[in-house]
Amino acid sequence: MSLQLDSRIPGGALSDKWENYKFDLKLVNPNNRRKFTVIVVGTGLAGGAAAATLGELGYNVKVFTYHDSPRRAHSIAAQGGINAAKNYRGDGDSIHRLFYDTIKGGDFRAREANVHRLAEVSTNIIDQCVAQGVPFGREYGGLLDNRSFGGAQVSRTFYARGQTGQQLLLGAYQSLARQIHLGTCELFNKMELVDVVLNNDGQACGIIARDLLTGELSRHAGHAVVLATGGYGNVYFLSTNAKNSNATAAWRAHRKGAAFANPCYTQIHPTCIPPSDEFQSKLVLMSESLRNDGRIWVPRNADDCGLDASAVPEDARDYYLERKYPAFGNLVPRDIASRNAKTMVDQGLGIGPLRNGVYLDFSHAIERLGADVIKGRYGNLFDMYERITGEDPYKVPMRIYPATHYTMGGLWVDYNLQTTVPGLFAIGEANFSDHGANRLGASALMQGLADGYFVLPPTMAGFLAPRLGESLVSTSDPVFEQAERDVRDRIDQLLAVKGTHSVDHYHRELGKLVWDYCGMARNAAGLEKALSEIPALRAEFYKDLKVLGSAESVNQSLEKALRVADVMELAELKVRDALHREESCGGHFRDEHQTDEGEAKRDDENFMYVGAWEWGGSDIQRDAVLHKEPLVYEAVKPTQRSYK
Amino acid sequence: MSTNMLNLTLKVWRQDGPNSAGRFETYQTTTIADDASFLEMLDYVNEDLVAGDVEPITFDHDCREGICGTCGVMINGQAHGPQRGTATCQLHMRQFRSGDTIVIEPWRAAAFPIIRDLMVNRAALDRVVESGGYITVSTGAAPDANITPVPRDAAEAAMDAAACIGCGACVAACPNSAGQLFTSAKLAHLNLLPQGQAERWSRSEAMVETMEQYFGSCTNHGECQEACPKEISIDFIAMMNRDYLKAKFTNRRRGGQRKSG
Amino acid sequence: MAKTMSRPGATAPVVNPPAAKSAPWPVTFYRSAVGKKWVMAITGLGLLGFVIAHMIGNLKMYLGREDIDAYGHALRTLLHPIMPNELVLWILRLGLFAMLVAHIHAAATLTIMNKKARPVGYQSPRQYVAVNFASKSMRYTGLIVFLYLIFHLLDLTIGTTNPDFVEGRVYDNLVASMSRPAVAIVYILCNIAIAVHLFHGIWSVFQSMGLNNPRYNVARRWVAMALSGIILVGNVSFPIMILAGVVH
Numbered sequence A: 001m002s003l004q005l006d007s008r009i010p011g012g013a014l015s016d017k018w019e020n021y022k023f024d025l026k027l028v029n030p031n032n033r034r035k036f037t038v039i040v041v042g043t044g045l046a047g048g049a050a051a052a053t054l055g056e057l058g059y060n061v062k063v064f065t066y067h068d069s070p071r072r073a074h075s076i077a078a079q080g081g082i083n084a085a086k087n088y089r090g091d092g093d094s095i096h097r098l099f100y101d102t103i104k105g106g107d108f109r110a111r112e113a114n115v116h117r118l119a120e121v122s123t124n125i126i127d128q129c130v131a132q133g134v135p136f137g138r139e140y141g142g143l144l145d146n147r148s149f150g151g152a153q154v155s156r157t158f159y160a161r162g163q164t165g166q167q168l169l170l171g172a173y174q175s176l177a178r179q180i181h182l183g184t185c186e187l188f189n190k191m192e193l194v195d196v197v198l199n200n201d202g203q204a205c206g207i208i209a210r211d212l213l214t215g216e217l218s219r220h221a222g223h224a225v226v227l228a229t230g231g232y233g234n235v236y237f238l239s240t241n242a243k244n245s246n247a248t249a250a251w252r253a254h255r256k257g258a259a260f261a262n263p264c265y266t267q268i269h270p271t272c273i274p275p276s277d278e279f280q281s282k283l284v285l286m287s288e289s290l291r292n293d294g295r296i297w298v299p300r301n302a303d304d305c306g307l308d309a310s311a312v313p314e315d316a317r318d319y320y321l322e323r324k325y326p327a328f329g330n331l332v333p334r335d336i337a338s339r340n341a342k343t344m345v346d347q348g349l350g351i352g353p354l355r356n357g358v359y360l361d362f363s364h365a366i367e368r369l370g371a372d373v374i375k376g377r378y379g380n381l382f383d384m385y386e387r388i389t390g391e392d393p394y395k396v397p398m399r400i401y402p403a404t405h406y407t408m409g410g411l412w413v414d415y416n417l418q419t420t421v422p423g424l425f426a427i428g429e430a431n432f433s434d435h436g437a438n439r440l441g442a443s444a445l446m447q448g449l450a451d452g453y454f455v456l457p458p459t460m461a462g463f464l465a466p467r468l469g470e471s472l473v474s475t476s477d478p479v480f481e482q483a484e485r486d487v488r489d490r491i492d493q494l495l496a497v498k499g500t501h502s503v504d505h506y507h508r509e510l511g512k513l514v515w516d517y518c519g520m521a522r523n524a525a526g527l528e529k530a531l532s533e534i535p536a537l538r539a540e541f542y543k544d545l546k547v548l549g550s551a552e553s554v555n556q557s558l559e560k561a562l563r564v565a566d567v568m569e570l571a572e573l574k575v576r577d578a579l580h581r582e583e584s585c586g587g588h589f590r591d592e593h594q595t596d597e598g599e600a601k602r603d604d605e606n607f608m609y610v611g612a613w614e615w616g617g618s619d620i621q622r623d624a625v626l627h628k629e630p631l632v633y634e635a636v637k638p639t640q641r642s643y644k
Numbered sequence B: 001m002s003t004n005m006l007n008l009t010l011k012v013w014r015q016d017g018p019n020s021a022g023r024f025e026t027y028q029t030t031t032i033a034d035d036a037s038f039l040e041m042l043d044y045v046n047e048d049l050v051a052g053d054v055e056p057i058t059f060d061h062d063c064r065e066g067i068c069g070t071c072g073v074m075i076n077g078q079a080h081g082p083q084r085g086t087a088t089c090q091l092h093m094r095q096f097r098s099g100d101t102i103v104i105e106p107w108r109a110a111a112f113p114i115i116r117d118l119m120v121n122r123a124a125l126d127r128v129v130e131s132g133g134y135i136t137v138s139t140g141a142a143p144d145a146n147i148t149p150v151p152r153d154a155a156e157a158a159m160d161a162a163a164c165i166g167c168g169a170c171v172a173a174c175p176n177s178a179g180q181l182f183t184s185a186k187l188a189h190l191n192l193l194p195q196g197q198a199e200r201w202s203r204s205e206a207m208v209e210t211m212e213q214y215f216g217s218c219t220n221h222g223e224c225q226e227a228c229p230k231e232i233s234i235d236f237i238a239m240m241n242r243d244y245l246k247a248k249f250t251n252r253r254r255g256g257q258r259k260s261g
Numbered sequence C: 001m002a003k004t005m006s007r008p009g010a011t012a013p014v015v016n017p018p019a020a021k022s023a024p025w026p027v028t029f030y031r032s033a034v035g036k037k038w039v040m041a042i043t044g045l046g047l048l049g050f051v052i053a054h055m056i057g058n059l060k061m062y063l064g065r066e067d068i069d070a071y072g073h074a075l076r077t078l079l080h081p082i083m084p085n086e087l088v089l090w091i092l093r094l095g096l097f098a099m100l101v102a103h104i105h106a107a108a109t110l111t112i113m114n115k116k117a118r119p120v121g122y123q124s125p126r127q128y129v130a131v132n133f134a135s136k137s138m139r140y141t142g143l144i145v146f147l148y149l150i151f152h153l154l155d156l157t158i159g160t161t162n163p164d165f166v167e168g169r170v171y172d173n174l175v176a177s178m179s180r181p182a183v184a185i186v187y188i189l190c191n192i193a194i195a196v197h198l199f200h201g202i203w204s205v206f207q208s209m210g211l212n213n214p215r216y217n218v219a220r221r222w223v224a225m226a227l228s229g230i231i232l233v234g235n236v237s238f239p240i241m242i243l244a245g246v247v248h
Helices: A014-024 A045-057 A095-105 A112-132 A164-182 A248-255 A288-292 A302-306 A320-324 A334-349 A363-369 A371-389 A444-467 A478-497 A503-518 A524-544 A556-580 B038-051 B123-130 B152-162 B169-173 B180-191 B200-214 B223-227 B235-249 C025-031 C033-063 C065-076 C087-117 C138-158 C170-178 C181-208 C217-243
Strands: A037-041 A060-064 A155-158 A185-188 A191-198 A204-211 A217-221 A224-227 A266-272 A295-299 A358-361 A398-407 A424-426 A609-614 A625-630 B005-014 B023-033 B101-105 B114-116
Touching: A014 A112, A037 A045, A037 A204, A045 A060, A045 A164, A045 A185, A045 A444, A060 A191, A095 A112, A112 A164, A112 A444, A164 A185, A164 A444, A164 B123, A164 B152, A191 A217, A191 A224, A191 A248, A191 A478, A204 A224, A204 A478, A217 A478, A224 A248, A224 A444, A248 A424, A248 A556, A266 A288, A266 A334, A288 A371, A295 A302, A295 A320, A295 A334, A302 A334, A320 A334, A334 A358, A334 A398, A363 A371, A424 A444, A478 A524, A478 A556, A503 A524, A503 A556, A503 B038, A524 A556, A556 A609, B023 B038, B123 B180, B123 B200, B152 B180, B169 B180, B169 B223, B180 B200, B180 B223, B180 B235, B200 B235, B200 C033, B235 C025, B235 C033, B235 C181, C025 C033, C033 C065, C033 C087, C033 C170, C033 C181, C033 C217, C065 C170, C087 C138, C138 C170, C138 C181, C170 C181, C170 C217, C181 C217
Parallel strands: A037 A060, A037 A224, A060 A185, A224 A424, B005 B101
Antiparallel strands: A191 A204, A204 A217, A266 A398, A295 A358, A358 A398, A609 A625, B005 B023
């Protein structure tokens, strides 16, 4: 069966598309909604919001999380804020400007219609969240406060101290809790999706879940399946993602026929704490909002890199972002800030004990505003930094270095957020999203909530309405039996290896490969090297993996092994995609394609498309099939991004 | 910062399942860097255990940034260990000295049954929130965000309470396994905001009474606020006590309404 | 009702099932632990008031035999002749007794609830940060105070244990009782227990009754410390002064 990419973008003027489309979508009568069962996997911003909203509407929702509580999803760790085109500052913001900034920030690799819809509903999100009781930062008059963020020249970011993600997620979680209490949503905690089940027509009809407490496999049928399972940043092992974040759901969907789009687009966040040693388990992000008041610099001279920051005189410091990008300065988009940090460190100008960071200096801001103001703005971030590094950022500059943070690639979805498998939807970071090749700060929360609260519910109705009266596929149907058997085989295979190395060993090795050859900057030679080494690592994994314990109880090593097995395949596709995209755009920077000044050089003529890969077989390099969805720009004219 | 290496003796609670008897096992670690976080230290020990064909220690964890609330163990008799305002994942080994013995035990409370080793089930906290820890506003029903000014002090106090990460350390640290700090933090978050007023009294009543099905009662020790990784104040417990009394005693029915239940 | 899969490892075990029958609101209020804490706070305040009044009354000892005997007489004849003799005193006594019973009942049921909330305790030593001697020993100091109360009544109100007791001669009874060193020492130790109990009790009243305000919160510990200290010093002064021969 050959895969067709139909983006289903409605016609009409850009700003009317969504309103008109919503009117054209079919509706499900309130009394009929309970006849439909929708499975939602994941309870982050997108999944939690979608499950709650579908529950409120009256659908029968089964919601799955591998956490003990829906509130623990990694959306909770987002710090800085959420964008919305409210223009409460009166500084010239508008839906169109947010749309334009997002398209431009994404280096003209996102769909116009989707991004415009995102900008439209951004204002509803703030209304919704405030009504839910999200304690956004406020001014003394009681109205909402805003801060500015990278990649924008207006203040449109709403925030709740440095815990915006937490507060938004708690809002969604509480709405979900209400629905669980009312019985419209049924919660399956500590249950992980291990496969997606398709009926004989190739339509999603349910999932196989593994109970992480007992190891028991169970079958769940639904009229539609929604994946809100996040991104694949943990392909790098070291990232700012949570330790349990994984790509299994998306990858299983891909293997069942869902196209995977733009896997090479990953965002490297510029302000993370540099690793301190080899066995570090994860990287911690410091909110990008720090760049509002912190100045980034390295010593001009490599000899000064070993000195204390205070010993480097002002004229021996290179505030390289301010020097190279006077208009945006320290607030350039993330990809640019990250790549410049890498350039500095690669030139031997890195600072810190391992020479692996750049300074983020608050001394000027403290001088200008006083330590109390800085404490008020970033107190909790400063405390966190001190806990982790043992250094006091009020006295010495922070050390930062980029780390993998977000993945713009993901399951390909149409305007309805439906994947190429009918009945299988992907929302939030799990889809290939509206961010193009690079996401602007404070836009992930916006997209997750937009998908969950405002986009999926109406398109879901449009999908379900014609299916009124269709019964669920029985869980004793052969398709479920087969799927469960396949999962059991996978588990048995991993337990049977009984080799010598732990799962973490392989994950770490994989991460190193992907970071070195498909990280902030990539080139053909490196990517080809990775393509030869990843399959070898995969083969070794299946030959020499050691997973102790049984499949019939809590077994965290087995959980990890299942996830790492999938992410190894994904890594190969990611590298394959990076190799094929012979241009630099946003988070994807190819050394071969840069301007004389070292900026990303796009090739709009040949690569202005979404690269969606179809699963062809386990030899990914040979079997994966590329499909192209051309990107058409009607409202904006693609230009070379300039933040100078 | 220079890195020091630590040699430690760990006494870790191992328990194979919810109904098995548990016991402390002693492990010697060598060369733990003091830059490592507490959970990285456990990772390291687990790698050693796997190499020696011993099943690794099961412990809950996720974000390792101190915000998701998944991790949490008793470290030398203190919930989340010795550092104030710090979750287990953010506790770093520089809080310890080489030669130290560290005793690691799971949270203990009737409401938090042990699943395995250091992992417990905290579903009771979700039940408390489900009983009323929300503002009823269906998607799309919200008015403009700036229609109701919220005094900055109220928003800030609500945020102080809303910072709770739901880790359960308050219950674990409390000599009575009381869930008051968790419940009162959620109540205060919503009850302090104008948006939360419509359901304030029903929420207070429902959440307190649900809480008491699972947890002990407060005897005002204040141990919970010391253990809380977000340093949430027991002032919120006082506020909850006040609101519960008002919820019970004040008649909010208007004249002419029939008595129902 | 919340719908969740019944899986032993994922469902929350109920320790205190809600009462099956609905009841009037004061009953449901008292059924809740927060309600019981309110009752403990209010009865505690009542009993505290008694302790303070009792101490002030006894300080009359320093004014001389006539003063304190007159005070005792006045208590027995309170509101007489409007009311029958001793009636008001008995109403007050009954009120105090009811408060004591409620205080103890609430404390006992809460203790049982708390034991049920952690059937298996920590297997390694705890290291407390905020728990102090007073807060940890409430039920023991409470028990001591209760036992002492019985002896105190037998000794100085009924006279059973005081061979020299003569009804109405407050001053002489007191001196006779406290002149026995054993009784004086028990009295002193029990009053220390009362002070320790009050120190945590008074602070708890503020919390249980929701009396908090960031501006005055620091004062709450000081109020508890000062009140329990004054009561301790006042009460303990009696046996010391008697044994020292200042009062005879």
